[in-house]
Amino acid sequence: DAKTTQPTSMDCAEGRAANLPCNHSTISGNEYVYWYRQIHSQGPQYIIHGLKNNETNEMASLIITEDRKSSTLILPHATLRDTAVYYCIVRVTNSNYQLIWGAGTKLIIKP
Amino acid sequence: DAGITQSPRYKITETGRQVTLMCHQTWSHSYMFWYRQDLGHGLRLIYYSAAADITDKGEVPDGYVVSRSKTENFPLTLESATRSQTSVYFCASSVQVQDEQFFGPGTRLTVL
Numbered sequence: 236d237a238k239t240t241q242p243t244s245m246d247c248a249e250g251r252a253a254n255l256p257c258n259h260s261t262i263s264g265n266e267y268v269y270w271y272r273q274i275h276s277q278g279p280q281y282i283i284h285g286l287k288n289n290e291t292n293e294m295a296s297l298i299i300t301e302d303r304k305s306s307t308l309i310l311p312h313a314t315l316r317d318t319a320v321y322y323c324i325v326r327v328t329n330s331n332y333q334l335i336w337g338a339g340t341k342l343i344i345k346p
Numbered sequence: 347d348a349g350i351t352q353s354p355r356y357k358i359t360e361t362g363r364q365v366t367l368m369c370h371q372t373w374s375h376s377y378m379f380w381y382r383q384d385l386g387h388g389l390r391l392i393y394y395s396a397a398a399d400i401t402d403k404g405e406v407p408d409g410y411v412v413s414r415s416k417t418e419n420f421p422l423t424l425e426s427a428t429r430s431q432t433s434v435y436f437c438a439s440s441v442q443v444q445d446e447q448f449f450g451p452g453t454r455l456t457v458l
Contacts, residue, residue, distance in 0.1 A: 267444075278436050278449030279389065322388060326444070334447070336388030 239323045244341040253310040255340055257323030260304045267326050268299060269334065270308045272319040279322065282308065313344045348372045352437050352450040360458050365424045367453050369437030377440045378420040379447065380404075380412065382433040389436060395420055396443070427457045 240258040247253040259268065269284040283290055283297045285306075290297045296309040310317055322339040350371040359365050369378065376397050381389040391404030393412040401412050409431060411423045424431055434454050438447040 276452070278438070278451055279447075280449070281446035284446070334389075334391070336390070338386070338388055 238335070239325060239337050241321075241323050241337060241340045243338070244343065246343050246345055247310075247313050249315060249344050249346050250312055253313040253317065253342060253344070255308040255310075255321050255323075255342060256305065257308070258305045259323070259325050262303050262325055264303075268297065268306050269324045269326055270295070270297065271322045271324065272317075273322070273339070274316075274319040282321075284326075313342075315344050315346065318342060318344045350437060350439055350448055350450040352435075352453050354453060355451065356454050358456045358458065359427050361428060363427050365427050365455065367422045367424075367435055367437075367455070369420045369422070369450060371418055371420075371437075371439045371448075373439065373441075373448075374417055375439035375441050375448075376417075377443050377445075377447075378414065379438040379440075380410070380420065380422045381436045381438065382406065382431075383436060383452075384433050392422065392435075424455075427455075429457050431455065432457045 267284050267286050270282040271279040272282055273279045283292055283295050285297045285299055299306045320339040320341050322336055324334050326334055353368045379394045380392040382392055383389045390406050392406055392410050393404055395401045395414045398414050398417050414420050434452045436452045437450040440447045
């Protein structure tokens with residue numbers, strides 16, 4: 236499975252867009268990119284996932300580069316409640332369980 | 347309560363004791379998962395189950411046993427707890443293996 240690289244931490248002002256980068260330069264053609272977040276002491280929460288095309292839902296947008304070697308999660312209007320650790324994960328479509336979690340990015344939203 | 351629940355939420359035990367962590371989901375999801383999360387790290391998969399009576403090992407299964415006699419329950423047993431098993435344990439479920447996983451609130455286990 237491809238591995239991901241994320242910054243250890245990031246800050247963002249409340250009300251601004253938070254852009255979280257993720258590098259997955261060894262990603263294969265059948266590997267999806269998933270994003271989860273974990274608010275302090277809680278269980279992780281699914282955000283969004285994609286394969287090739289950009290995706291948007293009520294929580295966020297996922298922008299995947301054309302070569303698929305990197306992606307960006309965008310929280311359009313960050314609030315204090317978005318402070319969390321954000322995990323970028325790649326997953327093989329034909330695997331039976333793999334979600335390989337890294338250490339993630341600690342996003343701090345500042346007032 | 348609807349959703350996925352774990353019990354106990356906190357547990358302190360001693361080395362060598364048997365401990366069982368419970369996980370219960372009300373959605374009738376086919377897949378269930380057990381993860382552990384050590385301080386400052388991401389999650390690592392211990393065991394997963396595709397359906398009742400079907401279980402398989404994940405990344406770090408040693409020292410753990412699971413069973414799934416009913417779709418809604420997926421208990422995790424530490425047969426002889428060790429200090430290295432001190433961790434936060436998360437249970438999750440999903441409809442299909444590729445779908446989003448829904449996580450429980452976690453069990454914080456300390457082995458003295």
